[in-house]
Amino acid sequence: MGVGPRRRRTGRPLSGGAAVSAPGWGRSVVENRSIRADPLSPEPTPPPGDRPADGADDVGREPDEPAERASRRLFGERAELGLAYARRLATTGVEWGLIGPQEVDRLWRRHLANSAALAPLVPDGAVVCDIGSGAGLPGLPLALARPEVTVRLVEPLLRRSRFLEAVVAELGLAPQVTVWRGRAEDLDSAAEVVTARAVAPLGRLVGWTKHLFPHGQLLALKGERAAAELAAARPQLDRWGLRAEILTLDQATVVRVWPARLALAVVP
Numbered sequence: 529m530g531v532g533p534r535r536r537r538t539g540r541p542l543s544g545g546a547a548v549s550a551p552g553w554g555r556s557v558v559e560n561r562s563i564r565a566d567p568l569s570p571e572p573t574p575p576p577g578d579r580p581a582d583g584a585d586d587v588g589r590e591p592d593e594p595a596e597r598a599s600r601r602l603f604g605e606r607a608e609l610g611l612a613y614a615r616r617l618a619t620t621g622v623e624w625g626l627i628g629p630q631e632v633d634r635l636w637r638r639h640l641a642n643s644a645a646l647a648p649l650v651p652d653g654a655v656v657c658d659i660g661s662g663a664g665l666p667g668l669p670l671a672l673a674r675p676e677v678t679v680r681l682v683e684p685l686l687r688r689s690r691f692l693e694a695v696v697a698e699l700g701l702a703p704q705v706t707v708w709r710g711r712a713e714d715l716d717s718a719a720e721v722v723t724a725r726a727v728a729p730l731g732r733l734v735g736w737t738k739h740l741f742p743h744g745q746l747l748a749l750k751g752e753r754a755a756a757e758l759a760a761a762r763p764q765l766d767r768w769g770l771r772a773e774i775l776t777l778d779q780a781t782v783v784r785v786w787p788a789r790l791a792l793a794v795v796p
């Protein structure tokens with residue numbers, strides 16, 4: 529299976545296979561407009577397609593659970609790694625402007641549990657391509673929850689991809705997890721599962737990613753807007769020969785999209 533940038537126009541792989549270099553954490557980051565557009569920042573003024581965490585806005589129902597317990601529940605034997613990732617999000621992630629400080633108190637419920645909710649939907653041993661990973665969501669929690677799954681984190685922005693590389697190195701997740709700097713449209717890396725959260729409205733997201741799952745599926749974490757986005761995207765999906773359904777899970781609402789010619793097994 530070919531993995532790599534389709535064109536070199538905007539992206540390059542930062543790391544592949546086992547070779548992952550870890551930049552230092554001390555890098556200073558200047559606030560800029562892209563930070564304000566981040567879904568995790570307090571006052572997003574997002575451009576269309578970079579909307580607030582639209583996969584996370586329906587998961588605030590449960591009371592907070594202590595981090596250690598939540599990590600054991602989500603990541604089992606990798607609970608320590610889950611805690612280390614959460615610490616990194618809450619420290620460097622905030623310092624680098626990848627996550628809003630107000631998110632720190634609800635990291636587990638709103639972000640890690642929401643992301644890990646995809647784990648039961650991914651086939652054994654699958655290759656997963658997480659588009660627009662940002663600070664690693666949902667790709668890193670998914671990788672922690674499913675050690676036998678291969679996860680490629682795809683992120684075009686330099687600062688975010690550096691953060692991802694450093695987290696992968698710190699947690700010792702290579703070669704299970706690799707980081708690609710680039711845009712979905714520029715990749716040629718078919719995967720069994722493509723994941724995305726808060727990257728773009730469904731129609732645009734599918735337009736960017738449909739070449740990545742010719743024999744697989746897209747799992748788009750969407751919140752309350754799932755039904756409306758799916759309705760709006762239906763004509764495009766029909767034109768592209770794609771089927772879709774909404775899966776309502778405990779911690780997430782997911783739009784699943786797959787080629788109509790594939791008989792995809794019904795998931796729990």
Ligand SMILES: C[S@@+](CC[C@H](N)C(=O)[O-])C[C@H]1O[C@@H](n2cnc3c(N)ncnc32)[C@H](O)[C@@H]1O
Pocket residue numbers: 565566567568578579580581659660661662663664665666682683684685688710711712713724725726727736
């Ligand atoms: C709003 S953030 C969401 C980050 C993360 N998925 C989350 O849920 O916290 C959207 C991310 O998508 C990335 N992105 C935007 N357009 C993209 C594209 N065409 N291909 C891949 N990533 C893209 C942005 O750089 C940004 O990091």
